Amino acid sequence: MASRGPATYQHSRRGGGGGAGGANAVAKPGLRKPVFVKVDHLKPGTAGHTLTVKVLESNTVLNKKPRNPSSFRGPSFQQQQPSRIAECLVGDETGTILFTARNEQVELMKPGNTAILRNAKIDMFKGSMRLAVDKWGRIEVTEPAEFAVKEDNNLSLVEYELVNVAEES
Numbered sequence: 001m002a003s004r005g006p007a008t009y010q011h012s013r014r015g016g017g018g019g020a021g022g023a024n025a026v027a028k029p030g031l032r033k034p035v036f037v038k039v040d041h042l043k044p045g046t047a048g049h050t051l052t053v054k055v056l057e058s059n060t061v062l063n064k065k066p067r068n069p070s071s072f073r074g075p076s077f078q079q080q081q082p083s084r085i086a087e088c089l090v091g092d093e094t095g096t097i098l099f100t101a102r103n104e105q106v107e108l109m110k111p112g113n114t115a116i117l118r119n120a121k122i123d124m125f126k127g128s129m130r131l132a133v134d135k136w137g138r139i140e141v142t143e144p145a146e147f148a149v150k151e152d153n154n155l156s157l158v159e160y161e162l163v164n165v166a167e168e169s
Contacts, residue, residue, distance in 0.1 A: 034118065040094035040153065044129055044160055047121035052142070053090035053099070054149050055113045060086045060106070090115070090131065092145075095153030099131040105139055114145040127159045 034050040042049065062085040088099045088109040100123065101109040108115060119137035123130045133139055 038094040039090075039092050039097055039155060042097060042122055042129065042131070042155060044122055044124055047119070049120040049122075049131075050116070050118050051092065051120065052114065052116050052145055053092055054145055054147075055088050055090050055099075055109050055111050055115065056096065056149060056151070057089040058086050058101070058106070058109055058111055059088075060084065087130075089154075091149040091151065093147040093150055095150050095155055097129060097131050097154065098156040100125075102132075105133065108139050108141050113141050114143065116140045116142050124160065127161060128156050129158070129160070130156065 037049050037051050039051065039053070062083075064083045084103055084106050086101045086106045086109065088101050089096055090099045090109070091097065099109065099117075117131070117133055117137065117139055120131055120133050121137070123132050
């Protein structure tokens, strides 16, 4: 059998294995400890961030009523369309950034709340950074944080420009 190099994950049989363990038992990899980052370390196009933030403001930018589920496009289309979007100014002791809250997230991101954002990503909107949590991430409202938010360092006010770099030969 040819070697494929170092393996990080192995597949194990499900069901019908007969017993607990044995020679073919494979230990599942443990969950990684989250590495909390600060707002001022966020960069365009990055993802997988875990951070604790305070919600300073929340402004609803879209509030549509849900469509009739019997519409011709079907329920799967309805689930993909956000009916509520709010832009929330969130931050920590290093700076602030705009967070785009969608649907159920709007209720969690109320001014005064402290939230842990898990698997957050940076989206670009009109050349500026927006923090977001998609279906692969999670928002947890937690105990009020002890830090004072540094409001004079808003990363969403920094304008970025996409530049094509030509290769010189």
